[in-house]
Amino acid sequence: MNKAKNISDFVGRFVYGLISLSLGLISLTMMGVALWDIWLSLHERTLLIAALLNAIGLIVIGMAVFDVSKYLLEEEVFSSSAKKTPAKQREALSKFLVIIAIAVSLESLVFLFDAGTKDITKLIYPTFLLISAILMVVGLGVYQRLTRDEAK
Structure with a gap:
């Protein structure tokens, strides 16, 4: 029974680690896309205000997703469930x-x-x-x- 619990705990931590890594990469990609859109707007002389507002939205969502990723990593991967x-x-x-x-x-x-x-x-x-x-x-x-x- 103890061995099954250890395997289950390892699998759970592994899955949460993958989820956390995926969310972290997605959030960084969102922030990168936001900065890229600003760069394109500056160089193509399109509506900068619209690009900035869209970038703020993407960065805020990216920040929230990154915080969730960090939370999952800290609470589900690095923290012991027994504690x-x-x-x-x-x-x-x-x-x-x-x-x-x-x-x-x-x-x-x-x-x-x-x-x-x-x-x-x-x-x-x-x-x-x-x-x-x-x-x-x-x-x-x-x-x-x-x-x-x-x-x-």
Whole structure:
């Protein structure tokens, strides 16, 4: 039984390592594409503002994906599953949700600026995205408040 657990643990870490590596490469590619688009926009004298807004969106998403990749690597590959106390699991969940909330907030701001410069009637969609980011942070605060006594 112990040997099967060790094999399962190794396979799990290996798969999470591959996922983390894949996400890291995808995020770096997204950031590279964003910088390449800015470079092309500068040299072809096309709309620089549009390229910059698109680049911000790609870089923000790339940053969020990279943070998720780093989180998976730290929590699932390098961290021992036997050492995961409820307090550590609570901390890991909070860290993950903060990463997502930041990414959603930044992306909603990019969409707000983009919609504000192009078509003001489409401001409702990024506004709802920003409200969802705010609700995510509020929900995380409620979760931390409700589980505060358990963590001690």
